[in-house]
Amino acid sequence: MxxxxxxxxxxxxxxxxxxxxxxxxxxxxxxxxxxxxxxxxxxxxxxxxxxxxxxxxxxxxxxxxxxxxxxxxxxxxxxxxxxxxxxxxxxxxxxxxxxxxxxxxxxxxxxxxxxxxxxxxxxxxxGLTDKSIETLLSPYHHVTGYVPRYYQQIAINRVVQAVLQKKSRILITMATGTGKTIVAFQVCWKLWNARWNKKNEYRKPRILFLADRNVLVDDPKDKTFTPFGDARYKIENGKITKSREIYFAIYQSIAKDERRPGLYKEFSPDFFDLIIVDECHRGSARDDITYPT
Known part of the structure; x- marks a missing residue:
């Protein structure tokens, strides 16, 4: 009362x-x-x-x-x-x-x-700046009937805040089935819509979603990340473009070895504003994994 x-x-x-x-x-x-x-x-x-x-x-x-x-x-x-x-x-x-x-x-x-x-x-x-505050408060992508669970919301807001604080390495640890891909998508959505990028230019960020298997790339690209529309692009078959904003790739498609030229060389070291490594504890943590450094 x-x-x-x-x-x-x-x-x-x-x-x-x-x-x-x-x-x-x-x-x-x-x-x-x-x-x-x-x-x-x-x-x-x-x-x-x-x-x-x-x-x-x-x-x-x-x-x-x-x-x-x-x-x-x-x-x-x-x-x-x-x-x-x-x-x-x-x-x-x-x-x-x-x-x-x-x-x-x-x-x-x-x-x-x-x-x-x-x-x-x-x-x-x-210690956030006015521009960082604007980005932090940018809205999620909302779907009728679905609201991020409280732990997903914590992860989304903490990751975005860490990015805005210019932390270069951020680790998200979540149990299987708790929505890591949803968290990654919402982080990208907030940064993309706020036009955040490392150089403070007036453009949307260029983001790379990286994994060790095609299924871990294709499923997010074709389902969860569909709201990005034509901004999406998968690097495969030795072909690249630099006109998109949300890129998807497996390590093997951009790495250099005896069979591949190393497509990662086509991108400058600062081309991507944010790189998301999915399932980094598994394939990407192996001692013998081959991917660009």
Whole structure:
């Protein structure tokens, strides 16, 4: 009764900012007892505060007004850590307790901070430029009926942030079946639409999706990455072009050996702004693998 109006007063329902009530982000742990399979309790946050639709920034746990203000803080902190968020709040509708993961400080505050206040604090800790912020906040490619799972969203936003911070090597470790290709696609989509590139030129980035088998290249190119349309190109049969933006290749098609001339030489060392190596723990990590360096 008291919490939502206070969040509205802090502009959390002013576009593009928003709040999501009763946000369920896990299906519950699978529990097996004999031949019986059931789900455990789902994890559900009372409120998720979003700077924009694709950028959650804080979690709020609301307890009864006669409860102590800090009663929900442990749960709020747990959910914030799971969701990769830096701000957690517990409230009984009258008092508000904040935990800031950036500073490690817990404090009572009179009102909920505004979206601009929270984002400014987050940005200050990450050291992003105005242009980088614009790219970080660029939207996902949305499909009706599908929303990236919370761990996919964490991976997408963290990778984009790492790219904007000019980190040259980024490793994503995700279990089989958890959507690594979806994450790679959304990262590319955000950077591509924001016209990010390493040289800060006014153009879309040139991205290479690299793998060790054709099936790992063809399937993403022809399915997941179809929204890129004619920007896609597969390097194969000894042929290249430099007029596209989203390139796909297997190591063997661009490497040099006794049977191949080494197509990678046709591209300057800084031609690609981003290179994604799929399944890098397997074929690409073998001692005897042949691919351009």
């Amino acid at each position: 008291y919490v939502t109006p206070k969040l509205r007063e802090a502009e959390w329902e002013t576009h593009p900012h928003s709040l999501t009530e009763q946000y369920t982000f896990t299906d519950g742990r699978i529990q097996i007892t004999g031949n019986h399979v059931q789900r455990g309790d789902k994890k559900r946050s009372d409120y998720i505060l979003r700077y924009n639709r694709d950028f959650p920034i804080a979690v709020v746990e609301a307890k009864p007004e006669d409860a102590a203000v800090g009663q929900g803080m442990q749960q709020a902190k747990e959910y914030a850590e799971i969701l990769g968020l830096k701000f957690a709040y517990s409230t009984n509708g009258h008092e508000i307790l904040e935990f800031d993961f950036i500073t490690g400080k817990e404090s009572n505050i009179p009102t909920f901070p505004s979206p601009s206040d929270l984002f400014s604090r987050l940005n200050k800790s990450e």
